[in-house]
Amino acid sequence: MTTSSSISLRNLGASDLKVSPLGLGTWQFSKGKRLAGIKFWPDLEKQLIQEIVKVSLRGGINWFDTAEIYGKGASEAVLADALNELGDEAKEALICTKWWPAFRRAKSINQTIDQRLEALKGRKIDLYLVHQPFSFSSANEEMNQMAQLLQEGKINHVGVSNFSEKKLREAHGALKEQGFPLVANQMKFSLLDRRIERNGVLDAAKQLGVTIIAYSPLEQGILTGKFHKNRELIKNIVGPRKYLSGFKESSLTRTQPLIDLLERLAKEYDISTSQIALNWTIHFHGETIVAIPGATKKHHAEENIGALTFRLSDKHLAEIDKVSKEVSLK
Template identity: 60%
Template sequence: MKATPVELRNLGRSSTKISALGLGCWQFSKGRGMVGSFWAKMDQEDINKIVKLSLEGGINWFDTAEVYGKGESEKALAEALNSIGEITDDALIATKWWPLFRKASSITKSIGERTNALDGRQIDLYQIHQPFSFSSVRNEMKEMAKLLKNGKIKQAGVSNYNASKMRLAHETLEEEGYFLASNQVKYSLLDRRIEKNGTLDVAKELGITIIAYSPLEQGILSGKFHKNPDLIKNIKGPRKYMKFFKPEGLAKTQPLIDLLEEKATKYNVSQTQIALNWLIHFHGETVVAIPGASKVHHVEENIGTLQFTLSKDDLDEIDKVSQQIAVFE
């Protein structure tokens, strides 16, 4: 299997090369658990197809987590990679340790569970899923350093860390001879808080990659719900109750949706691709994104995003309209 050539970037200060878009695998949770039930259950056959098409289109990394279906997403991803039947050594895996009600020692003690769920595949990026646990940032990073030293993981990252916690994590790893590769946070044209709270600035200063999750605000930026609000009634899970899906949310975001549609026509692409392209280019190479995919056409959208670059004028114009609508604090 030969992947379509796409531009690759360094993951943080590491030599690991990643595509500007990875595939978010939360949807692979099989509907299990409270977190997994956010999405409708997917058939493994569909998951296999989505993973294969992503790889063929040049997307070379997949982001999953322990808490996604209590390991079901990891298992589904591994099964999909195995089903391809060809060499998938270039497929990189990012997963996450769930810290709530646990101590830092669990990071090293439970790594075998993560590897087993992934059917023995290498963990290229291991992340602390969120900052709330029974242990400090320093103790957690010391445990991550042990995994790095023992070759259990290739790179260490965090998720949902603010600027100060991210800096502390990086400094602690540096004391151990390593560095923080990434911070996975919510970021989109409608949620730009990391630009004002210092998170993005610290990431740029320290060479840490920002991994943007929910880059399309659960699909709102696609514009399909603005054109046909009745689609919201058929959404499975709690997504339909989020503020952007309410009538006032649709009305507020309409000017941005209109601009995305205008640019989509100009570049002969989709609104989704415009929104994602802005995200991965507006801040140079600092920001990458992990849109999900529950259908083949979602994968095609993701792949197409990597085939063009918005002009500076268009990036700036989208930025200007976004600033009038987005959440900054």
């Protein structure tokens, strides 16, 4: 195991923006507001949110992922409050947020940008993503709007989220024509969901110089191993997550060999199971993939930053890869 007193930052895509291999996902900062009528997260207290942000920042995480749709701006505002509360300590903290495309056209990107900036209370948008590939406009039209925001200095970098290989290439090409790089594609990726390795998205990202931002890297907590040890914990999950296929008895049985391996390596490295899973995620494909685990408790944030303090050996990266492919759910 290798350790370092400082976190090695990576360039985000073909940009000069330097990010830590892990960011903090902040959907859970939505203050209990619902998405599409469904409550996904409990209402976290302001003091807890501030503690999570502070622990993350002090542990080496330098960027935070939020979105318009997360509580209709509530997550953005709460995150901004927490960072502003830290003063100079958070002066260089980076923010990624996202435009929600459903039932909208590309011109909404420019029409709503001031709302995003207002929600972020004076903080910059370092990375602005198209959240989903299903607006009423083409990727080309969306990137033209994004290019205008770049030219106006309202955002600093552009990415997309949940874009297929075809859509990713289209968006990358359109923004390139405007003289700007597309730097990121945020996709679901974990040891139990490796679809981007098979559907062309990861290969395209490597070819184009686009960073993959992996969301749900711990598969809603399944990769911590706690639900394999105690099935009763599933009943206590807030919201519809408990009904995901990964929590079914058959899925937990199928994925047990991977959890056993992660737990064995956790003992060998003297860290936690989740830290092994996160470390694999941010190292197996070189520097192409970064990840945004969330945190609803202080110790979750501490677990996240612990994954940045070591690197799995090539032998263990390969061993995890092999077992993961044998039991992966997607």
